[in-house]
Amino acid sequence: MPSPLPPRDAHAHVLTGIAPSELLALNAVIFAVTREPSEWRAALARQDPTTVWGIGAHPGVTSALQAFDPDVFAATLAQATLVGEVGLDGRTRTSAAQQRTVFEAVLRRTAADPRPVSVHSAAATKAVLDAMERNPQPGIILHWWRGSRAETARAIEYGCWFSLNGSEAGDPKVLDQLPPERVLTETDFPHTRRQDRRAAKPGAVVTIEAALHECGTSTIGGSQAGVAQPPLASRGNRPASADAARNPATDARDRPLSRQPFALLSLNDVVVCGPRQQVRQLL
Ligand SMILES: [Zn+2]
Numbered sequence: 001m002p003s004p005l006p007p008r009d010a011h012a013h014v015l016t017g018i019a020p021s022e023l024l025a026l027n028a029v030i031f032a033v034t035r036e037p038s039e040w041r042a043a044l045a046r047q048d049p050t051t052v053w054g055i056g057a058h059p060g061v062t063s064a065l066q067a068f069d070p071d072v073f074a075a076t077l078a079q080a081t082l083v084g085e086v087g088l089d090g091r092t093r094t095s096a097a098q099q100r101t102v103f104e105a106v107l108r109r110t111a112a113d114p115r116p117v118s119v120h121s122a123a124a125t126k127a128v129l130d131a132m133e134r135n136p137q138p139g140i141i142l143h144w145w146r147g148s149r150a151e152t153a154r155a156i157e158y159g160c161w162f163s164l165n166g167s168e169a170g171d172p173k174v175l176d177q178l179p180p181e182r183v184l185t186e187t188d189f190p191h192t193r194r195q196d197r198r199a200a201k202p203g204a205v206v207t208i209e210a211a212l213h214e215c216g217t218s219t220i221g222g223s224q225a226g227v228a229q230p231p232l233a234s235r236g237n238r239p240a241s242a243d244a245a246r247n248p249a250t251d252a253r254d255r256p257l258s259r260q261p262f263a264l265l266s267l268n269d270v271v272v273c274g275p276r277q278q279v280r281q282l283l
Contacts, residue, residue, distance in 0.1 A: 006050070007209070010163035011084065011118050011143045011186035012202035014051070016042035023051050028203025031186075033084035033118050036064040037072065044079050054082035057106070059099040059120060060092040070105040074113075083110055084118025085143065088131070091123045100131070107135035118143045118163065125151050132158060144188055145174060152177050166196025169211035176215055185209055 007028045014023070014032040016039050023030065030051045034043050035058035043053035055076055057064040077083070086106045088099050110117050116139045121128040125147035132140060141161040145152070152174045155162070162178050163186035169175075185205040192199045196207045 007203050007205050008185060009187050009189070009203045009205055010141060010161075010184040011165075012189040013191070014189075014202055016046065016053075020046075020048055023048050026050075026201060026203040028205075030202050031082055031084070031116075031118065032202070033082075035061050035085060037067045037069070038063075040076050040080075044076070052082050053080075054084040054118060055080045056083065056085040056118070057102050058085050059087050059089040059103065059124075060094055062094050065094055065098045065102050068102045068105070070109065073106065074109050077109060077113055077115065080115065082118065083115050084141075085120050086117065087120030087143075088124035088127050089120060089122045090127070100127075103128075103131055104135070107131055107137070110139070111135040111137040114139050116141055116161075121145060121147070129154050129158070132160075141184060143186060144168070147174065149174075149177060156182065164208050164212070165192045165205075166199050166207035167192050169208045170195055172211070172215075175211065180212070183212060185212070 008031075009028055010031045011033055012030050013035070014030065016034065028050065031054060032043070032051050033054040034040060034056045037055075037057060040055045043055065046053055055073070057068045057073075059065070083106065086103055088096075088103055090096075106117070114137050117137075118141045119128060119132075120143055122144070125145070128142075129147070129151055136158075138159060139161075140158070141163050142155055143163045144165060144167065145155070145162050147155060156177075156179065161182050161184055162174070163184040164175065164178075165186045165188050185208050187196075187199040187202055187204055189199060189202045189204075198204055198207050
């Protein structure tokens with residue numbers, strides 16, 4: 001049965017000047033991350049009904065790390081729904097010390113004022129976990145996670161969400177280890193196009209959706225209530241307000257994972273009804 005819900009892309013790169021009609025034409029709920037503080041103002045000024053814009057400072061971008069100011073971040077966070085892309089990267093030439101300073105400053109702030117935080121951890125999975133554990137908080141979404149099994153167990157224990165893309169589908173590392181209710185789908189558009197030709201635009205999560213369905217059908221069906229929990233609500237004190245969370249549709253097991261009721265929650269509550277207030281309420 002075709003799903004009435006749009007796919008969800010929990011991590012994609014979109015230019016902040018994109019025409020609103022182009023985003024709407026994607027027919028997907030997009031978490032659009034930014035790389036540099038210089039993008040934040042334009043991102044937050046947008047009013048896209050199905051796109052949530054994040055504020056980020058990418059660890060691989062020197063100018064982003066240099067421009068990061070913790071006070072400006074704290075002030076901007078008050079206006080923001082989502083934080084990302086932030087994190088650590090062990091493969092780039094940017095200063096490791098500067099990466100750590102920025103990431104710790106971000107985590108300190110979001111620990112005090114939680115948001116969904118899309119975290120980059122390429123070749124730095126242990127260091128990212130260490131930093132997170134120094135700043136415990138709900139809402140961490142590990143993007144394109146490639147940690148070891150022991151590290152993944154640590155991240156699950158911490159309460160992380162995981163956004164997986166077509167690269168994980170082609171070369172699975174953690175797919176079979178993750179609780180289905182903690183998994184989100186993403187494209188990291190445009191960076192996964194080489195590994196996943198079908199990720200040709202934001203929201204094109206069909207490859208990872210298929211892999212999740214294949215490896216976890218029985219698990220997903222068997223833990224339907226868990227899947228139906230909106231991820232960002234599960235660690236908060238407040239109950240989820242969406243009917244979809246309380247009354248999962250009976251055909252939930254037939255839906256691709258990225259279109260499970262959280263997508264409905266994203267679309268109706270988080271995005272359409274006012275992202276900032278709703279997401280904060282969920283945390
Ligand atoms: Zn990215």
